[in-house]
Amino acid sequence: MSTTGTTTPRSVATAPRAQEPAGRLRALLRRPAARRLLPLAAAGAVLAPLAHVLWGSEAWPDALSVSLDGPLRSAGDWIVDNRDSHWLFLYFFGYVSAGLIAAVHAVYVVLLALGWAGVTAGAALVAWRAAGVRAGVTALASFAVCGLLDMWVPTMRTLALMVVAVVASVVVGALLGLAAGLSERAFRVLRPVLDTMQALPAFAYLLPVVLVFGIGVAPAVLATVVYAAPPMARLTALGLRSTDRGVLEAVESLGATPRQRLLTARLPMAREQLLLGVNQTIMMALSMAVIASVIGADGLGDRVYQALSTVDVGAALAAGIPIVLLAVVLDRTTSGRTSRAVVPRGGTSARTRTATTWALGLAAIAALALTVPDTWPRSWTVRIARPVNQAKDWLVDHLYTGLPGIGGTADWAAHYTGWIVDPLRDTLQGLPWWAALLLVAALARAIGTWRTTATAVAALAAIGVMGRWTTAMDTLSQVLAAVAATLVLGFAVAVAVARSARTERLLRPVLDVFQTMPQFVYLIPVVALFGVGRAPAAAAAVVYALPAVIRIAGEGLRAVSPGALESSRSLGATGRQQLLQVQFPLARPALLLAVNQAVVLVLSVVIIGALVGGGGLGYEVVFGLARGDLAVGLVAGVSIACLGLMLDRVTQPTKGAHDAR
Amino acid sequence: MRAKHLAAAAAAFGLLALTGCGAADMTKQGSPYADAAGAKSVTLSVQSWVGARANAAVAQYLLEHELGYRVDTVQVDEVPAWDALSQGRVDAILEDWGHPEQEQRYVRDKKTVADGGGLGVDGHIGWWVPKYFADAHPDVLDWRNLNKYAAQLRTPESGGKGQLLDGSPSYVTHDKALVKNLNLDYQVVFAGSEAAQITQIKQFAKDRKPFLTYWYEPQWLFNEVPMVEVKLPPYTDECAAKGDKDPDSVDCAYPTSRLKKYLNAGFARKGGDAASFLKKFRWTKRDQNEVAQLMAEDRLSAEDAAERWVKRHPDVWKEWVA
Numbered sequence: 001m002s003t004t005g006t007t008t009p010r011s012v013a014t015a016p017r018a019q020e021p022a023g024r025l026r027a028l029l030r031r032p033a034a035r036r037l038l039p040l041a042a043a044g045a046v047l048a049p050l051a052h053v054l055w056g057s058e059a060w061p062d063a064l065s066v067s068l069d070g071p072l073r074s075a076g077d078w079i080v081d082n083r084d085s086h087w088l089f090l091y092f093f094g095y096v097s098a099g100l101i102a103a104v105h106a107v108y109v110v111l112l113a114l115g116w117a118g119v120t121a122g123a124a125l126v127a128w129r130a131a132g133v134r135a136g137v138t139a140l141a142s143f144a145v146c147g148l149l150d151m152w153v154p155t156m157r158t159l160a161l162m163v164v165a166v167v168a169s170v171v172v173g174a175l176l177g178l179a180a181g182l183s184e185r186a187f188r189v190l191r192p193v194l195d196t197m198q199a200l201p202a203f204a205y206l207l208p209v210v211l212v213f214g215i216g217v218a219p220a221v222l223a224t225v226v227y228a229a230p231p232m233a234r235l236t237a238l239g240l241r242s243t244d245r246g247v248l249e250a251v252e253s254l255g256a257t258p259r260q261r262l263l264t265a266r267l268p269m270a271r272e273q274l275l276l277g278v279n280q281t282i283m284m285a286l287s288m289a290v291i292a293s294v295i296g297a298d299g300l301g302d303r304v305y306q307a308l309s310t311v312d313v314g315a316a317l318a319a320g321i322p323i324v325l326l327a328v329v330l331d332r333t334t335s336g337r338t339s340r341a342v343v344p345r346g347g348t349s350a351r352t353r354t355a356t357t358w359a360l361g362l363a364a365i366a367a368l369a370l371t372v373p374d375t376w377p378r379s380w381t382v383r384i385a386r387p388v389n390q391a392k393d394w395l396v397d398h399l400y401t402g403l404p405g406i407g408g409t410a411d412w413a414a415h416y417t418g419w420i421v422d423p424l425r426d427t428l429q430g431l432p433w434w435a436a437l438l439l440v441a442a443l444a445r446a447i448g449t450w451r452t453t454a455t456a457v458a459a460l461a462a463i464g465v466m467g468r469w470t471t472a473m474d475t476l477s478q479v480l481a482a483v484a485a486t487l488v489l490g491f492a493v494a495v496a497v498a499r500s501a502r503t504e505r506l507l508r509p510v511l512d513v514f515q516t517m518p519q520f521v522y523l524i525p526v527v528a529l530f531g532v533g534r535a536p537a538a539a540a541a542v543v544y545a546l547p548a549v550i551r552i553a554g555e556g557l558r559a560v561s562p563g564a565l566e567s568s569r570s571l572g573a574t575g576r577q578q579l580l581q582v583q584f585p586l587a588r589p590a591l592l593l594a595v596n597q598a599v600v601l602v603l604s605v606v607i608i609g610a611l612v613g614g615g616g617l618g619y620e621v622v623f624g625l626a627r628g629d630l631a632v633g634l635v636a637g638v639s640i641a642c643l644g645l646m647l648d649r650v651t652q653p654t655k656g657a658h659d660a661r
Numbered sequence: 662m663r664a665k666h667l668a669a670a671a672a673a674f675g676l677l678a679l680t681g682c683g684a685a686d687m688t689k690q691g692s693p694y695a696d697a698a699g700a701k702s703v704t705l706s707v708q709s710w711v712g713a714r715a716n717a718a719v720a721q722y723l724l725e726h727e728l729g730y731r732v733d734t735v736q737v738d739e740v741p742a743w744d745a746l747s748q749g750r751v752d753a754i755l756e757d758w759g760h761p762e763q764e765q766r767y768v769r770d771k772k773t774v775a776d777g778g779g780l781g782v783d784g785h786i787g788w789w790v791p792k793y794f795a796d797a798h799p800d801v802l803d804w805r806n807l808n809k810y811a812a813q814l815r816t817p818e819s820g821g822k823g824q825l826l827d828g829s830p831s832y833v834t835h836d837k838a839l840v841k842n843l844n845l846d847y848q849v850v851f852a853g854s855e856a857a858q859i860t861q862i863k864q865f866a867k868d869r870k871p872f873l874t875y876w877y878e879p880q881w882l883f884n885e886v887p888m889v890e891v892k893l894p895p896y897t898d899e900c901a902a903k904g905d906k907d908p909d910s911v912d913c914a915y916p917t918s919r920l921k922k923y924l925n926a927g928f929a930r931k932g933g934d935a936a937s938f939l940k941k942f943r944w945t946k947r948d949q950n951e952v953a954q955l956m957a958e959d960r961l962s963a964e965d966a967a968e969r970w971v972k973r974h975p976d977v978w979k980e981w982v983a
Contacts, residue, residue: 080744080766084773105693157694214748215741217693296735296745298694306707306714306736312960385960410864417817523857532826532852532861533818612857613818619830619851626738626831 040445040453044438051434059473060433060464067467069631076630079211089212097218100164104217108160116147116376118369119156125361127333129354135332142325150381151300151322158299158326161217161289162282165224169281173229177236177277181270182262187237192455196641197230199648201604202291203621204637210295211630220289220297228285235277239270279334286327290520291608294625300326304520313392313525314385320520324513331512392525399529413535416481421534425477429470436473437461443650447592456649459642468617468639475606475616475643482538482545482602487595489542490549494594495579497550498557511547519544519605523612537609545601549594556590557583596651603644617643694733702731703928703935706742706751709829710855712879714963715952716755716780719978720942722967727982728934738831743923747773752928753939758784758833759918761905768923775929777922781943786833786877786915788825792887794871804843804893811846813871819848826874827851828858835904835911836875839893842912847873862886879946881954934982941981948977 055061083089111119120143128136146155176194179186205223213219243266251265267274293301303319399409428436437457444456463472497504522543526536560583568582584591610618617636624633703724707717721732737745743763745751754777767774790801800806811823818824825847827836836849852858858874859882865872866886876888893914894900900913922939929936948970955966971978 083748101693108694160693210741214750215735215737215745216750293736295741296737296750298733298735302736312957314960389960414817422817422820532857533816533850535817609853611853613851613853613861615851615853619853622853623830626740626829628740628744 037442037445040441044441048434048438052432055433058432059429060467060469064465065467066465068635072631072634073629076211076628083212083214093212096222097213100168100218100221101216103164104160104221107163108157111156111160114365114369115372116143116152117372118365120144120147121361121368122365123329125358125365127329129357129361130333131335135329138332139329142329145325146322147376148380148382149318149321149384150376150378151303151319152376154298154300154303154319155322155326158289158301158323161221161224161297161299162285162326165221165228165285165289166278166282168221168225169228169285170232170278172225173232173277173281174236174274176229176233178240180233180237181240181266187241190233190237194230194234195648196645197226198234199600199603199644200641201607201644202227202288203604203607203618204640204644205288206292206295207621207624207630207633207637210625211628215296217297219295220292223292223295224285224288227288228281231280231284232277235273235280236270239273239277240266242273243269275334279331282330282334283327286323286330287519290323293520301520312385312389314388316520317388318384328512396529409529413530413533416535416538417533421477421481421538424481425474428473428477431473433464433469440646440650448649448652452649452652456646459646459649462642463639463646466635466639468620468635471617471620471636472639472643475603475618475640478534478538478606478609478614478616479541479599479603479643479647482541482606483595483598485538486542486545486549486598486602490546490594490598491553491591493546493550494553494557495583497554498560498583504554507550511551514543515547519608522605523608526612532613534609534614536612537606537614540609540612541602541605544605545598548597548601552590552594552597553587556587556594559590560586592651596648599647599651600644603640603647607640701729701933701935702733703753703932704733704735704751706745706754707734707736708739708742708754708756709736709831711881711953711957712782712949713756714956715949715966716942718956718963718967719944719952719970720753720755720939722964722971723978723982724935724938726971728938730935738829740831743767743774746923746925747771749925749927752925752932752935753777754923755939755942756780756782756784757921757923758786759921773926775924775926777924777929777940779943780920780922782879782920782946782949783917784877784879784920785917786875788836788873788891788893789876789888790871790873790891791866791869792889793869795889802889802891804845804891807873807891808844808846810871810873814847814873816850818850822846822848823873825849826858826861826872828855828875829853832875832877833915834875835908835915838909838911842910843894879950879953881950881957884950884954885958938981943981944977948974 055063114122120140123143124136124140127139143155146152176190180190180194181187202223205226209219209223209226213222247265247269248261251261256264289297289299290301290304293299293305300319300323304316304323307313307315307319431439437460440460441453441457444453448456463469493507497507519540522540523536526539526543530536530539564582564586565578568578573582606614606616607618607621610616610622617640620632620636621640623629624631624636627633705717705720707714717734721734724730724732735745735751737751739758739760740763742751742754743760746754747767768776788804795802798810801810807823814823815821816824823846825836825840825845827834827849828851830851830853832855839845840847840849852861862872862874862882863886873891874888876882882888894912896914896916900911901916904911922942924932924936924939929940932939952966952970955961955969956963959966961969
């Protein structure tokens, strides 16, 4: 898709930074980044006037756009007309779909047969054996709460879908990762693909699968797999490629065959990365499984989606809590293994003991499954929707407008839109198109390679070629404003976290919860607080992206060597000087990574923000999904992908760094 | 070695595809959650607006408690719901606002969807202002005077023009064309979903601020925020014909349409009691609003709201299950 962008002469471009004051210029020139920008500046100085003369200096010129409406519409019609007769659907997609449905059905039937007691006990047993007593208790309590909230059946449906999606993602991801880890050529091919997928908002995936498979569980599982497999592939490849050469040579000199080398040396040594990959895949699958309710995935996501259509924050929360609990349980259970990996394998007695525990545990689960009735007892449920809604109404009544001194949330929303986003949008939309490309090239080149620069520029150009320039600039302005807000807040909190271990301990569980909450749940309270429009979308985006920023920046700041801090203090630096001149520069890689994450996460929510009036590209995707209009939805989806790719490349500091999320 | 494995896998897959079970027709694949405990099950499509949810709630309650079915509901937008209906992923749409293109394709050409009769409710789309605003400025009710009020209806999102609030992109709307063709000094602002639109309307009403919104009848929100319709140029057949050819040329009001039910063709033939029940399902605007309001305003669950209505109006539904 982005290759269409290379038809423009803009692949090489420049920095408009040349008119800086001379003193600073010289200082800048001493830095390698500035020196790298020089060739760009030269190329831009030649090409920009040329572009201006040929195509003018407004938004993207029509002469360089290609309308895909016609072909896409007929492709969409063709698929709908041939879906029940063409061999491609009958003999390929049909099997894929049937297989997925059968798998989900099988898992669901097993879960139902186990009953609530069996499932709860089973989850507790697995969590306990995998990650310790605390994880076991967490699992037990979490499943009990799901039942208490009267969400047992939806939880089981989501769990069934998740099990199938995660297994498929891990298998697909591990196979791709294995190929990339063992073959240099496969790695070179896969890497940009995986990088790109990492930056794509979940919403962009939905329309193509819906078109081929219709709505339902099968397309939901597929969209989830496409979204969740890349981290597994990345981390598998990373783990295999970072195997210690010395060990490999030693194994080889012992005469091991390639297969033995892989199974006995490389895979075991990549164990930590593989487990991290599984963990990330699970977390991403869960977040996608919720969004996929838009295309007919049943379960908890559907409950949230339905609650949103009646502005029922309480009911949305009742379905949102089980999602968070599932996330916490899955996260604790799978990340707990990493630390246990160092425990040496015990002798025979330890192994028999483990076997006995499992046997006893399984027997107990079987007994529970057989004796306790399958459905969660109705009298044991708690309805939280009403009190939650009352609390929300109270908050809205008291915060919406007319707070003395600071105004209400409605006023903030108006100021945010009128003073920040609108001017920014008008600036971006008024920017000559070649200047936008130059700016992107300069930003990307300043911290990246020629290749990332070319990708960023090509991605932005592709948006123009597809005729979505103005809309994309609207979305971009929302992203930039929200990212700025996120970074200011995030870095401030991160500094506090880095200074005090107690703040960190207090904040950690809060951050955990916020990071795993489905984006959907955020949308309605922000509408109540900020009205409809771009402000609520931004608020949701900031809340969603903050935890990652705080965590990464906080860890980076804390990792600054105490020695450096100590010596700066002995030189008489004030707290402020220390922060700005020692901590921030030393933590630069982590801070850049935080920026990168903020951009990617904010974009994903700004897109979903179309559901609350955010407009822009997200609105076109919603429109496309709602009307089954491939021409609008797919082009917007691809534009979002390009925008995400561009933003990622512009903010991606060094290769490989953003694997550590 | 790997090539050999691949070839073997491909051969196995090919054999499976050819000999095993023949074609895998996606239209024969239902939901994996259906029939899980050996029950007869029906899947209803629920659209995002509350009226449609009210239909589904009552149908679900009666199917489960009177006819012994297990009912699954799936929330889908209007056009994808047609698609799902044709594929058999859902068995019925209970409230359709008129999709001529889909009717042509699925009902008449492919014959995968069957007409399920009328719902008994007439639907009407239009532009509305709150009653308190119309009482103070009665002339706002004629579209020719709308420009006079544009300044009062300005919001941060409408960029210096008056705001015409629209809801979900999935709803039938020509508002952009209307604003352009009637030379109105307004900007169409999409709330993005009906939930967001309702929240916004309620927020305006609480502060007694004026607003102009795309809205439709029947809708429970009228009970809470009384609104009056703004008269647009009258709907005519010529205007409709023009609009069918070029949607950007529409310059008249929306028609009043008879809301209809549609069933999956196979389900309509072989669906037994459930299919005949859904064909007979027919009620009034008042009934629908009663259930919708219980759900959306009093925050009853769909099941509780349906139960309450069913207890109160046995005379209406007895003949559906007969």
